[in-house]
Amino acid sequence: MGWLPEAVSTYADRIDGIFYLILVITGVIFVVVEAVLLLFVFKYRHREGRAAHYTHGNTKVEIVWTAIPALLCVLIGVLSIGPWLEIRNQANIPADAYAIDLTAKQFEWNASYPGPDGRLGTADDVIKRNQIHIPGDRPVVVTLRSEDVIHSFFLPEFRVKQDAVPGMEIPVWFQATRTGEFTLACAELCGTGHTRMGGRLIVHSAEDFNAWLQSEGAGPPLGPRVAEASAEDIPDQEASADVPSERPVAVGTASPSTDHDHP
């Protein structure tokens, strides 16, 4: 029987945690309600001489069984807000995330990497079809676009899913917890070939990733990750001034000019 796939992103466990919390809460409610229903079905089934108890209700119990589900729903809602904003609020995208572009079209995923100029969206970008290679030692931010219809970027093992909508640029970030090859899928019906719009996401170790970049003739190698990097630690954003400012770029990593550890 199917169960959650292996969790390989840093926030996958938080999503799974809420999943299991809801599973426990709804599981208990399920068992109790169905057990009471079955009990009533057997206990109060018609037999000769049975008379039903005449009552129109009981305000006290009705208040109780309104309040309990309301409280549980509030609890689940409140616990869901934190991870949701951590994952989706654009302000929370790690500042040192390695940036790639991902453009969907019928029926393929095209991942773009900065070319030798270290910038995305220029003519020397390296494009890989249905393969996404990422470094395993740092967060990655994928900017999703679509050329035709709506597709949905789905990495089951990473607990990542985000629609790619024509006319929109939607950043999605995640960080792998191990290296390896994982599933890339399209989760939104996108036409006749929807079923074959899959691919692979390959997580490399830092060295392997640089070797891969080199073998593809892609942009400059990544330096070691600056631990706990925050926006203030990364001074010269001017290096990518020609890129629209709302667009996530590989701040502090992709461009040699921002890489202080490896001048």
Added chain:
Amino acid sequence: MATTMTDAHAAHAQDHHEPSFLRKYVFSEDHKVIGIQFLFMSLFFLMIGGLLAAIMRWQLAYPTDPSRPLPGAGLFPETMVNAGIILPEFYNSAVTMHGTIMIFFAIMPLLVGVFANYLIPLQIGAPDMAFPKLNMMSFWTAFVAGLIIMAGFFVEGGHSAAGWTQYVPLSADPEWTGVYTGQQLWLIAMTVLGFSSLMGAVNYITTVINMRAPGMTWLRMPLPTWALFITAILILLAIPVLTGALIMLLFDQTIGTTFFTVATGGEPLLWQHMFWFFGHPEVYILILPAMGFVSEIISAGSRKPVFGYNAMVLAIVAIGFIGWIVWGHHMFQSGMNPTLGMSFMVTTMIIAVPSAIKTFNWLGTMWRGDLHFHTPMLHAVAFVAMFVIGGLSGVFVASTPVDIFLHDTYFVVAHIHYVLFGGSLFAIFGAITFWFPKMFGRMMNSSLGKIHFWLTLLFFNLTFFPMHNLGIAGMMRRIYDFTQYEFLTQFQGLQVFISWSAFLLVATQVIFAFNFIYSLFKGAEAPQNPWHANSLEWTAAPSPPPHGNFERTPTVYRGPYEYSHPDAADDYWPQNAPGHAAPASEPAYAE
């Protein structure tokens, strides 16, 4: 009899000659005939929708396997099924049309077209609907919509293949789906059907407000009528939004407008907002009437008043209101602002509460009752059991972070089927068997009814419960060939299991169809009030009621759920029985 006639009776009496067959059964203005016309039409579409599901399940069990050709493949043209293999174009059409037909042409008309028409006037003591001609037009408009939607299967390029939600740009340009005419016929049929729903809704609302019998106060109305009344308001407000969106999309497809086209300033998410602003109230349109029927059947079957009648009414009204501010939960992963997603999560959590109240009140109704498990009661209790599952699985996808993973997976497929099949359709089977004697003056066979019930319950769960697991494992909805994904190949055996359960589920419905048709002609003659129920359709009108319903307008003295009242001689007390007089006894239960 003329002396006791109501106004409406008098009006009919003026043309007292026997109406022609055409006027009586085809272009009838009698709400009961119209309800029955909707019944036959929507049962036909239920069958079509079921067969489409079976076709999908064949493909999912044996994906493009030439050694397992689709049975009856020869019936389909090569553009749909080639050498026994279901083509992806046809698979996408089947996905789209299964959803479309089941929701709009089967479940919605079964709940509303059939029972709002049939029950409302009878339950409130009215001779007919407020606007009988409009009512007749409502059915024939739906009939035309049905013809148009069926025509889509026979045009070049096949039927619409953009999913029942018709997300743009996929649905907006034939370039993306390869479907030309089918796509437009879908939009036209849905627009026409919308007009039918509006005509009905205006009628139901007006009738309930204006035509209640003396003494039929709001809080003495039976819960099916309450639910249908609120449903009609939802229809009246939601359908125009859909119709607007449909016409915009049709214009985009045909005359070159660009409401949804990005290149020229359009906005794809606008479609989703409009569709779901209609679509979420639609979800409640599909469940509120079912809740009403179930309340009625459980109360009568338990010989007990509905537990917390006022809370039940309030819950219906609350769902009717909150249902308007939850639509964004269909769009958590659409690229909509995440803060907005958070707000929609909160409203969605809130709407779980009235549903929980209703579930507990049904249990409360059964508590210390005298439960008679006739066929309608079995279906109603199964509704509660299945709706609990569908409701609880909704909590998972209401949580935005969990929805990131579960969105667009089979978990959602399982969820919607526990609500729409386990919920709505079980309630419909219960309602049809419950009111069949009223409609046709004959009982449905109870042995066949029980066999049909148990097999349906069994195969329904075997089909849909494992889909939760497929979803939790990450299997996407609407994929033609899951073996394309390595991580899904492990489920080959489970897919075969689900498919065969589904085929048996479809086959089981033959028992229902046979019982329905057989009982129509050969069923045991029904007593006037076979379930010993209290509401006016049973206590004040013969079965089937004549045109005009009641010989005299009934007067209502009490609520509809006075079962086992200590002062009543019998265990039920009709709404129209004056004072404390005990009702006359009738033959025993038809179980």
